[in-house]
Amino acid sequence: MMEIQKDNKFSRRKLLGGAATAAVVLVxxxxxxxxxxxxxxxxxxxTTKIQGVLxxxxxxxxxxxxxxxxxxPTSSRTPLQDLYGTITPSDLHYERHHGGVPAIDPSxxxxxxxxxxxxxxxxxxxxxxxxxxxxxxxxLECSGNYRGANDGKIRPQDICGLTSQSEWTGVALSTLFRExxxxxxxxxxxxxxxxxxxxxxxxxxxxxxxDAIIAYAQNGEAxxxxxxxxxxxxxPGWEGNTSxxxxxxxxxxxxxxxxxxxxxxxxxxxxxxxxRQFSFTMDTRSIITYPSYPASVEKGWxxxxxxxxxxxGKIVRVEVSTNAGKSWQLAALQDPVLDKSITAFRYLxxxxxxxxEIMSRAIDETGYxxxxxKQLLEARGxxxxxxxxxxxxxxxxxxxxxxxxxx
Amino acid sequence: MIKKLxxxxxxxxxxxxxxxxxxxWQERVSEGLVAKPDTLEWPKSFGFGRPxxxxxxxxxxxxxxxxxxxxxxGQGNAVTGKAIYAAKCSACHGATGIExxxxxxxxxxxxxxxxxxxxxxxxxxxYATTVFDYVRRAMPFNEPGxxxxxxxxxxxxxxxxxxxxxxxxxxxxxxxLPQVDMPAKKYYVPDDREDGPVIR
Numbered sequence: 001m002m003e004i005q006k007d008n009k010f011s012r013r014k015l016l017g018g019a020a021t022a023a024v025v026l027v028x029x030x031x032x033x034x035x036x037x038x039x040x041x042x043x044x045x046x047t048t049k050i051q052g053v054l055x056x057x058x059x060x061x062x063x064x065x066x067x068x069x070x071x072x073p074t075s076s077r078t079p080l081q082d083l084y085g086t087i088t089p090s091d092l093h094y095e096r097h098h099g100g101v102p103a104i105d106p107s108x109x110x111x112x113x114x115x116x117x118x119x120x121x122x123x124x125x126x127x128x129x130x131x132x133x134x135x136x137x138x139x140l141e142c143s144g145n146y147r148g149a150n151d152g153k154i155r156p157q158d159i160c161g162l163t164s165q166s167e168w169t170g171v172a173l174s175t176l177f178r179e180x181x182x183x184x185x186x187x188x189x190x191x192x193x194x195x196x197x198x199x200x201x202x203x204x205x206x207x208x209x210x211d212a213i214i215a216y217a218q219n220g221e222a223x224x225x226x227x228x229x230x231x232x233x234x235x236p237g238w239e240g241n242t243s244x245x246x247x248x249x250x251x252x253x254x255x256x257x258x259x260x261x262x263x264x265x266x267x268x269x270x271x272x273x274x275x276r277q278f279s280f281t282m283d284t285r286s287i288i289t290y291p292s293y294p295a296s297v298e299k300g301w302x303x304x305x306x307x308x309x310x311x312x313g314k315i316v317r318v319e320v321s322t323n324a325g326k327s328w329q330l331a332a333l334q335d336p337v338l339d340k341s342i343t344a345f346r347y348l349x350x351x352x353x354x355x356x357e358i359m360s361r362a363i364d365e366t367g368y369x370x371x372x373x374k375q376l377l378e379a380r381g382x383x384x385x386x387x388x389x390x391x392x393x394x395x396x397x398x399x400x401x402x403x404x405x406x407x
Numbered sequence: 408m409i410k411k412l413x414x415x416x417x418x419x420x421x422x423x424x425x426x427x428x429x430x431x432w433q434e435r436v437s438e439g440l441v442a443k444p445d446t447l448e449w450p451k452s453f454g455f456g457r458p459x460x461x462x463x464x465x466x467x468x469x470x471x472x473x474x475x476x477x478x479x480x481g482q483g484n485a486v487t488g489k490a491i492y493a494a495k496c497s498a499c500h501g502a503t504g505i506e507x508x509x510x511x512x513x514x515x516x517x518x519x520x521x522x523x524x525x526x527x528x529x530x531x532x533x534y535a536t537t538v539f540d541y542v543r544r545a546m547p548f549n550e551p552g553x554x555x556x557x558x559x560x561x562x563x564x565x566x567x568x569x570x571x572x573x574x575x576x577x578x579x580x581x582x583x584l585p586q587v588d589m590p591a592k593k594y595y596v597p598d599d600r601e602d603g604p605v606i607r
Contacts, residue, residue, distance in 0.1 A: 099551060112459050112467065120459040127455040179452055190470055196551045198544040200470060249467055258473045258534045260541035264526065267595070270607070275531070275591065279598040312602050366602035379606045 067092055070157050074098075075142070076226075077161025081289050086307065086334075086342045087137070088164035090219045095226045096142045096162060098261070099196030102246055106222075106230040111214065115189070115252035118181030125230050128216060131171040131179075136213070136236065139165045139309045139342045141282050143239035143266060146388035148373075152395060152403030156289050159392060159404065163285075163309070165342040166227075168234045170215035173208045177252075186252045190259075191233050194248035201242045202256035203235065207280070211236050214247065237311030237340035238280045239386070241266050271381035282311030284370050285389040286318055286345070286362035296400045299353030304331070309342045310364035317363040318345040324357035324393070325372075325407070331360065351396065357405055359393040372407040471540040475585035478539065481556040482580035485573070488565025491558050495547050504569050509548070513569045529570025533595050535587035538563045560584075 061067075067082040069092055076095040078088055088094075095101075106125050114120035142162035148154065155161075186205050193199040203212070213234040216223055223229045228245030235243050241261055256262065256278070267277045286308035291297045304322075308315045314337055319328035331345040345360070361370040371379070373390035393405040435441045471477040492504075500506075504513030504527075514529035516522065528538060543559045545551050554562070564579045573579075573587055600607040 099545060099548070112464060114459055114464050114468070120464060121456045122459045122463070123456040130455045131453060132449070179456065192467075192470070196545070198469070198551070200540075200544070251468065251470065253472075255472065257470050257540075258537055259470075260537055260545075263533050263537055263595075264528075264531060264541075273594055274596050275533075275594045276598055277595050279600065281598075281600065283600070367604045368602065369604060371606045375606050 069094070070161060071095075075162060077157045078164045080156040080161055080163070080287070080307070081292050081295070082157075083289070086165055086344050087219065088166060090166065090221070090224050090227070093140075093164040093166060093218075093224065093227055094142065094162045096240060097195060097197070097226075097245065098199050101225050102195045103225065104194060104230060104246060109194075109230045109248075111231065111247060111250070113176060113180045113250045113252070115250075116183035116186040116254065117252050118183075119179075121180050123176070125216065128171050128214060128231060131175050133169060134172050134213060135167055135169040136211075137165065137167045137338055138234070138236040138340045139163055139282075140234070140240050140243060141309070141311075143241065143279070143282065143386040146384075146390065148406045149404055152405060153293060154404045155294060156287050156292050156392075160285070160287055162240070163342075165309075166218045167220070168213055168215040169217035170213045170231065170234070173212035173214055173233070173250075174210075176214065176250075177208060180252075182252055185254055188253050188256050190249075190251040190253060190257050191242070191244040191247055192249040192251075193228075193244045194246040199241075199244055199261060200257065200259040201244055201261055202253075202259065202278075203233075203242055205252070207235055207238070235280075237282055237313075239266065239282055242280060266386055268380070268385040268387060269383040270379075271383075274381075279387055280311075282309075283387060283389040284308075284310035284312060284315070284362050284364040284368045286315075286360045286370060287392045288320075288358060288360050288394055291358075291396070291402045292394055293402050293404055295402050297351065297396065297402065298400055299351050302349050302351050304347040304349050304358060304360075306331075306345050306360050307342045308333075308345055308360070308362035309340075310362065310368070311340055312368060313365040314339050314341075315343040315362055316365050318343075318360055319363070320345075320347040320349075320358065320360050322349055322351075322356060322358050325359060325391075328361070353398065355396060355398050357393045357395050359391050359407065361391045374407065469540075469544060471536045473534045473536050473585065475536060475581055478536070478581035478584060479556045480581065481560055482578050483557055483559075483561030483564050484578050485561075485564040485568035485575040488561035488563070488568075491561055492565050495550075495554075496562070499548060504566065512566055514571075527570065528566055529572060529590070531591050533589050533592040535563070535567060535572070535584055535589055538566055539584060542566075 067079045069076040069078060078092050078094045109125045111123045145160045145162040147159055188202050188204055189208055191201050191203055214231055215234040216231045218224060218227055223232060231247055232245040233243050233247050262277065267275050268279065270276045286306055288304055288306040290305040291302060304320055308318045318331040318333060320331045321328045329347060331347040334344040337343045363369050370389060370391055376388060376390055391407045393407050395403045395405045436443045499509040500512050505511055505515040511525060511527050514525055514527045517525050539559055542562055543554060560579050564573065564577065567573045567587060568575050
């Protein structure tokens with residue numbers, strides 16, 4: 001693996017060229033051996049006159065495309081405004097961890113399941129892969145995923161870029177529960193990661209039986225190190241922190257453990273004297289990703305595009321307003337509309353060039369309507385914090401500049 | 408009778424969960440849309456994996472429950488903890504646990520507007536056992552897992568004392584730590600959001 005990566009880096013640099021003025025092309029010799037010849041940029045502008053690059057061991061992103069995550073010391077955000085469709089490229093999946101990304105040797109990896117079980121067991125990665133497998137497309141989102149900016153200069157990535165979507169493949173946790181013989185009296189399990197934070201969360205058994213996955217693959221390949229290589233817990237629709245990465249141990253119990261991540265963090269003040277705990281479900285949300293800051297638009301036809309998702313189930317409706325919420329129109333939803341998944345929406349609009357505010361709100365199959373920021377603050381007694389999913393507005397100036405606006 | 412019932416529940420639950428991950432083919436079969444796949448019925452056990460020994464479980468079973476289950480032997484108090492804190496923690500959490508740069512551990516004076524929303528051990532943590540569990544597993548941030556159990560008891564005592572929750576002489580051990588009264592516990596309520604239109 002290391003070899004290939006090195007190799008690829010090497011050939012990429014050579015083939016595509018680091019300098020802007022000189023490019024390098026591949027020429028096929030009679031013997032079939034490739035060599036490189038330097039040419040000026042001008043000379044290769046007509047790509048129909050030059051043989052292209054030969055097949056390689058790994059695909060590359062075009063040198064003209066540079067989507068990047070936005071890192072901070074504790075997280076790194078998905079560039080939502082630069083993406084298309086609903087699947088997040090694995091290298092752009094958001095990151096959030098509490099002790100850095102560990103380097104785990106898959107041949108030494110083990111998952112221990114013990115506690116209130118008939119047979120405490122150890123599973124290697126190879127063992128996990130032998131069990132019947134499952135796949136599902138679902139979003140993953142950190143529950144601390146709302147930011148605004150008074151000057152409006154904030155991108156979707158910075159507002160709510162701690163959300164991403166992948167196809168996850170692994171073994172259903174219920175399959176492993178069956179294998180170890182979980183006690184019928186068990187009500188919670190502790191999930192523990194093998195990272196430097198040895199991160200732990202308590203999870204109700206009902207979720208474990210229902211749709212939890214021990215995932216070893218993401219978008220068709222092994223789970224990325226930042227996403228929990230070689231195996232992670234994945235809990236569809238629940239706050240990201242509960243989907244414990246690098247999972248090394250599951251202890252089956254009849255009570256929660258009250259770990260730091262479910263007391264000091266990932267709890268929210270609601271009203272003056274209440275701290276809400278075990279707020280697992282991710283509330284329904286949407287955001288317009290085009291047009292959005294820092295894009296500029298012109299008067300005329302604009303396809304408003306965005307994404308919507310709900311931890312409660314399927315998105316049934318997305319409504320778009322182009323007049324600051326005075327009236328709402330139905331957006332078109334792109335198939336497939338999947339349970340606990342990001343759904344793409346579109347609304348074709350003809351902008352008259354007058355300053356206005358555009359916004360979207362998602363409605364899920366349980367009838368939940370994405371609230372305005374005001375409504376959320378009111379419901380939570382003025383507190384901000386985790387689980388903030390407000391309608392996000394974009395202000396279109398006369399000059400076509402697009403700025404964030406809180407609702 | 409109870410045993411039988413529970414066996415049935417488990418069977419029912421596990422079958423239901425198995426069904427939820429068949430990619431819908433059972434539904435499509437029952438609707439007559441596709442033929443039933445010729446895949447075999449699941450065995451009672453696949454036999455993959457190996458039994459875990461008590462010894463290997465003990466080596467990684469480091470969690471502490473609120474009732475104290477999991478707490479190791481050993482003890483400590485705030486006086487010894489203060490010295491360890493100064494040497495191993497103050498660089499990131501400040502001389503008195505207030506100054507940072509990283510998480511504020513001690514409530515201290517919250518009269519200023521800026522510190523009114525402080526969430527520290529003394530006013531936000533519902534269980535004293537969590538301090539022991541977290542410090543032992545994750546701190547110091549740059550050298551996790553390096554503290555002895557005695558050091559962790561002492562640091563826990565220091566942090567609880569600095570937050571005004573215990574006396575500086577109070578000895579913390581497996582028996583006394585779970586008994587420390589945490590003022591924030593009474594504020595904790597389970598999530599009350601539910602499916603449907605209500606915003607909470």
